[in-house]
Amino acid sequence: MNIYKDAAAQYNIDWELIAAVHKVETNYSTHPTMISSAGAIGHMQFMPATWDHYGVDANGDKEADPWNLQDAIHSAAYYLSETGAADGEIIDALWAYNHSTEYGQNVLSIAENIRRNNDV
Incomplete structure (x- = not known):
């Protein structure tokens, strides 16, 4: 949870999101390959071009x-922040992350559950 909380504080969004x-x-990060059929990669499933723009070096290894x-977590926080979450436009940020209303509703539901339990 500390990585989420650190990233959230840095990018002014909720860690639960x-x-x-x-x-x-x-x-x-328990998906067997962490590669989607659409070509998204890594822990937070970035398309390579999106990663090229929003990927950050959070651990300082250059x-x-x-x-x-x-x-990956800091990059996701940065991306969500830049696409609206830092301004309270969470639906817009989730739409940018994945162009699916169902996806956004699912994320919001899980975030609320995490918030209620204060745990992942």
Whole structure:
């Protein structure tokens, strides 16, 4: 949870939102390949072009790596923040992350469950 909380604080969004996206995308990094049929990669399932724009080096090793958990979570937080979540436009941010209303509703439901239980 500390990685979520650190990323959330840095990018001014709720940590539960980041955790919920992680849950939906790769079931907290337990997906066997962490590669989607659409070509999204890594812990938080970025398309390569999106990663090229929003990927950050959060662990300080001088490389933004979607396969590094800390980089991936911070990059997802950055992306969500930049696409509206930092301004309270969470639906817009989720739509940017995945163009599916069902996806957004699922993430919001999981985020609320995490918030209620204060745990992932």
